[in-house]
Amino acid sequence: xxxxxxxxxxxxxxxVLAGPFAGAILADLGAExxxxxxxxxxxxxxxxxxxxxxxxxxxxxIFNRGKQSVALDLKSEAGRAHLDRLAAQADVFIxxxxxxxxxxxxxxxxxxxxxxxxxIYGEISAFGATGPMAMRPGYEPLLQAFSGLxxxxxxxxxxxxxxxxxxxxxxxxxxxxxxxxALLHRxxxxxxxxxxxxxxxxxxxxxxxxxxxxWANEGRLPQRHRSGHPGFVPYEAFDTADGPLLIxxxxxxxxxxxxxALARPGWIDEARFATNRARxxxxxxxxxxxxxxxxxxxxxEWGELFEAAGVPCAPVHSVPEALAHPQVQALxxxxxxxxxxxxxxxxxxxxxxGRPPARGIAPRLGEHxxxxxxxxxxxxPPETP
Numbered sequence: 001x002x003x004x005x006x007x008x009x010x011x012x013x014x015x016v017l018a019g020p021f022a023g024a025i026l027a028d029l030g031a032e033x034x035x036x037x038x039x040x041x042x043x044x045x046x047x048x049x050x051x052x053x054x055x056x057x058x059x060x061x062i063f064n065r066g067k068q069s070v071a072l073d074l075k076s077e078a079g080r081a082h083l084d085r086l087a088a089q090a091d092v093f094i095x096x097x098x099x100x101x102x103x104x105x106x107x108x109x110x111x112x113x114x115x116x117x118x119x120i121y122g123e124i125s126a127f128g129a130t131g132p133m134a135m136r137p138g139y140e141p142l143l144q145a146f147s148g149l150x151x152x153x154x155x156x157x158x159x160x161x162x163x164x165x166x167x168x169x170x171x172x173x174x175x176x177x178x179x180x181x182a183l184l185h186r187x188x189x190x191x192x193x194x195x196x197x198x199x200x201x202x203x204x205x206x207x208x209x210x211x212x213x214x215w216a217n218e219g220r221l222p223q224r225h226r227s228g229h230p231g232f233v234p235y236e237a238f239d240t241a242d243g244p245l246l247i248x249x250x251x252x253x254x255x256x257x258x259x260x261a262l263a264r265p266g267w268i269d270e271a272r273f274a275t276n277r278a279r280x281x282x283x284x285x286x287x288x289x290x291x292x293x294x295x296x297x298x299x300x301e302w303g304e305l306f307e308a309a310g311v312p313c314a315p316v317h318s319v320p321e322a323l324a325h326p327q328v329q330a331l332x333x334x335x336x337x338x339x340x341x342x343x344x345x346x347x348x349x350x351x352x353x354g355r356p357p358a359r360g361i362a363p364r365l366g367e368h369x370x371x372x373x374x375x376x377x378x379x380x381p382p383e384t385p
Contacts, residue, residue, distance in 0.1 A: 003030010
């Protein structure tokens with residue numbers, strides 16, 4: 001399958017997750033992604049966990065598949081000259097370096113774009129490109145906490161919780177890719193590149209916009225729900241005889257179907273439960289009746305009954321259960337990596353009916369120096385067991 005971005009060359013100075021994730025998306029879409037790494041150990045993600053393959057951690061393989069690796073000493077004049085030559089041949093340059101480092105190295109957006117007007121330059125920071133904290137570094141849990149995102153996770157009475165997924169890191173990578181694609185389109189018309197900035201903080205605020213906008217415009221914050229929704233009832237997980245089942249009645253029509261499936265048609269005509277707004281006001285009274293009923297049958301029994309009735313529901317799976325499910329298997333999301341003896345989760349996007357495949361295994365540190373006419377320096381390899 002030919003990549004839709006075939007012919008696009010990307011330079012990535014990515015560390016750990018946000019920048020490398022953006023690079024991985026572009027690589028899966030067919031771009032040539034050249035990962036610039038420090039000669040001393042390379043990307044810290046190579047050691048982000050126990051050795052998996054070639055001395056590198058699994059996390060490194062996940063977010064750096066299909067890339068090339070060029071090791072450069074950017075503290076040296078020769079290393080910076082090689083980088084500038086590569087930038088002159090590139091379409092896109094992305095990084096998530098610590099604030100202040102690009103300018104100190106002479107590779108900040110203004111400098112590189114002035115020398116290479118067609119270059120699309122994208123950077124990911126922790127707190128944003130402007131403001132009193134622009135120069136402060138940060139990590140996923142810090143930004144989830146700082147942004148208020150952690151305060152809205154969990155249920156009533158729970159302490160603030162971080163999301164299990166790295167929403168801010170990976171979300172920032174996604175926003176950067178969206179911007180890159182937009183500027184590639186603009187460059188077709190104008191011949192001009194441009195400068196993109198995003199941050200973990202901006203991404204966290206965007207993901208939490210429903211809560212933030214409710215506060216800004218109505219002076220309210222919704223109640224916290226472990227699995228539920230502040231605007232719909234019933235719309236959360238309930239215990240069954242053998243495990244939790246999530247039920248989503250997003251309108252009164254679906255609630256009517258639930259009431260009939262549970263042999264409780266009287267709920268539809270009862271003023272407390274007839275409309276979603278009434279159910280929101282009388283949630284405790286509804287659940288007092290609903291919860292004991294649901295505990296009388298298993299997940300599978302209720303799932304079969306509700307599916308036949310048209311009530312949206314799903315068992316709360318563990319990770320192994322989710323990956324083993326026939327629907328997940330049919331999607332082919334866990335795909336073998338060419339040239340490797342393992343599989344990785346593929347891009348959640350199909351183009352012309354096909355899912356973009358990983359282009360190959362993650363590179364070893366400095367593996368592609370010779371391909372790009374860069375002398376191979378003395379490289380300190382990652383730690384091995």
